[in-house]
Every structure is written in structure tokens, then in C-alpha cells.
Amino acid sequence: MSVPPERWGWRVLVAVSHDVTPLIFEEAVAEVRRKKGDSESLGRLHFERWREGRCAQVMHIGPYSEERPTIERLHGFIAEQGLRQRGAHHEIYLGDPRRSDPARLKTVLRQPVE
Helix, strand or coil: CCCCHHHCCCCCCCCCCCCCCHHHHHHHHHHHHHHHCCCHHHHHCCCCCCCCCCEEEEEEECCHHHCHHHHHHHHHHHHHCCCCECCCCEEEECCCCCCCCHHHCEEEEEEEEC
16 A cells, blocks of 8 residues: 555654753744744744664665565564564655665664554
């Protein structure tokens, strides 16, 4: 089953230094508002510490649109190991889709497990 991109439930996570606090984050957002004006996008930003825990992961090489078989293999591996999926999977993009041939894009697919 293929779900159209406009129906995907996703969010973008940005890694920041451990010394960034919620206060520093709020001050940065306020500064962008001051310089660029308010926007719906700014209103949707929030600060969150990511505590992932134990994960299974696999490298997918190729277009994002062809990740499904790799994700299914990852889920099969998890079951074979006697583990259960915990929460949503996430992806770490190692290439720039604006500059890379889609067949060469590298994506780390990670699924929290328990």
C-alpha cells in the first residue's frame, strides 16, 4: 500500500548541542520572529530532548520512494530477534537529494525496539 506524501505523518528533527536549553531555543525563535516576522512554521516549532533507546537500523541505498522493502526487511529482522517495535521509525539522511542521483541516496532507517 502506498500512502501519498501529503498524508504522511512526519516531523523534522534537528540535532543541536547538548548545552542548548529550552530558554536558548525560545530566544532563537523570538529572534527569527523579530527579523523575519511571524509564520505558521515558527508556531509549530518546539524544543524536545530525544531519548531513543535501543534500536535496530539498516542502511537504505536508493530513492526515498523505494524504502518500503528495506523497512519491511528491518521489521522482519526485529521479529526474528524476538523484539517488538516501539514507537515510530525515523530516518537519517546522509545525502542531499538536490545534488545526488536518487539511486545513490543513503538513508539510515532506525526503529526503536524493546
